[in-house]
Amino acid sequence: MSLPSSGAHRHFIGLMSGTSLDGVDGVLVAFAADGQLQLLQHASRPFADELRAELLALNTAGDNELHRSALAANALAHVYADVVRSLLTQGGMAAADIAAIGAHGQTVRHRPHEFDATGYTIQLNNPALLAELSGVSVVADFRTRDLAAGGQGAPLVPAFHRGVFGRDDRTVAVLNLGGIANLSVLRADGGVLGFDCGPANALMDYWCHRHTGQWYDAGGAWAAQGSIDVRLLAAMLREPFLDLQPPKSTGRDLFNPSWLEQHLALQPDAPIQAKDVQATLAELTALACANDVKRHAADAKTLIVCGGGALNHFLMGRIAAHLPGVQVESSQSHGIDPQQVEAAAFAWLARQCLLGLPGNLASVTGAAGPRILGAIHPA
Structure with a gap:
């Protein structure tokens, strides 16, 4: 995979919890000087039944949603942090060795272009908490910039x-x-x-x-x-x-x-x-x-x-x-386990953000043009 060279941003972690709600997949990847991607480690954690049920319930309207969403985001950040710790242990690396974590979050609503022509997409996440728990900078909130530019916000892979x-x-x-x-x-x-x-x-x-x-x-x-x-x-x-x-x-x-x-x-x-x-x-x-x-x-x-x-x-x-x-x-x-592809994509998107490079394709999402995706939460 050919990417822009950068000696400074080599190791990244990507985290993905998708709409299947089965849990979290994480990968530790390295980007060589010539831009080639190498998958080093993979770790996963299933969701506890209670968290899985709550994330599923939050896909539809319910009582006290803001409170419940905030607590679910906190719980998700703890699962993410557990996966990050496992990846670092497996790879024999420290938090300081990782340029950033790309953390997608858990999509609970996706309504692009609806209601007011912009619409919204919501991924539950607490990237600030994840940065505190992991000691690694976190890039999150990938979809909303594409949406703001008139795109669907998806797919990004x-x-x-x-x-x-x-x-x-x-x-x-x-x-x-x-x-x-x-x-x-x-x-x-x-x-x-x-x-x-x-x-x-x-x-x-x-x-x-x-x-x-x-x-x-x-x-x-x-x-x-x-x-x-x-x-x-x-x-x-x-x-x-x-x-x-x-x-x-x-x-x-x-x-x-x-x-x-x-x-x-x-x-x-x-x-x-x-x-x-x-x-x-x-x-x-x-x-x-x-x-x-x-x-x-x-x-x-x-x-x-x-x-x-x-x-x-x-x-x-x-x-x-x-x-x-x-x-x-x-x-x-x-060459890539099917369970690792999306997590690797968000490691790549985190790298794109740190390098100041676009992460979307306007031909895919319909956005007005290429945009740098993600918000950075420094370690």
Whole structure:
């Protein structure tokens, strides 16, 4: 990955807790003098059930939200700090050896361009507390500057994908399957398109936990036992967001349990078996993503998949089934564990901020132009 050289800013930590709400992934990365990125360490921490439930609840309106959000942000900062300590221990490094932490925060609302034409995006975080706990400078609040410049504030990872996975001889598509699915289209000429496709793990995880008590469908084994309900699938595929042209982004504000329950309530026959709903949700994700690859990356012969959904073998198989002639493979085959890609992207974004370089791509978010993203909280 080629980046501007800088001897001063070499080691960074990236932290990501995504819309899947499974916990925090962190990476310790090094940037060589020639700008090449090297992943040194990875650490993760699951959310305690209480924190997970509160973060999920804060995605919708509720009592005493400001108080609860502040306390949830504090709790999240402590989980972040625990991951940072683990990374430093594993790497045999001290806080003073790290230029900065890129801490994304936990998205609980994402409503770009709505209400007053600007809208808002909210990531719960307490970067000042994290700086105190870790002794490392923290870069946070990456999305709001892009939003202020007329962009969606998301997705931000396509610029990173370009450096890591881009080729100068072919178009490459990169699909991130977190709570929401987002696609990066990396053209041979350096052009980049990126946008959210629709739901990924958010709905599948909700349904799995409700009916099995497990937080996610490991390997997609439960979905594989079910059958796709074609009428439910057709109804969900009529969601207008799926046919919007990019730039576009979404989240749990749209694809949430209420959205799913409304569709289930409208089905005319007897209740659909739970495992069949799970299979249908996987097919919804697979079709939404495959359709966007066909629309926007028709010349791509490779689809690189990252995020937790890359470990869902059933989902990966369904995506591949809808994309004959395209090699669908985990980012692991390209040197980066699928669980580490987004965390590494926020380490890169923190470095961009410290170097005074843009972190967004206007071709992706629709912003008025390139912007330096992030607010710095010095150690």
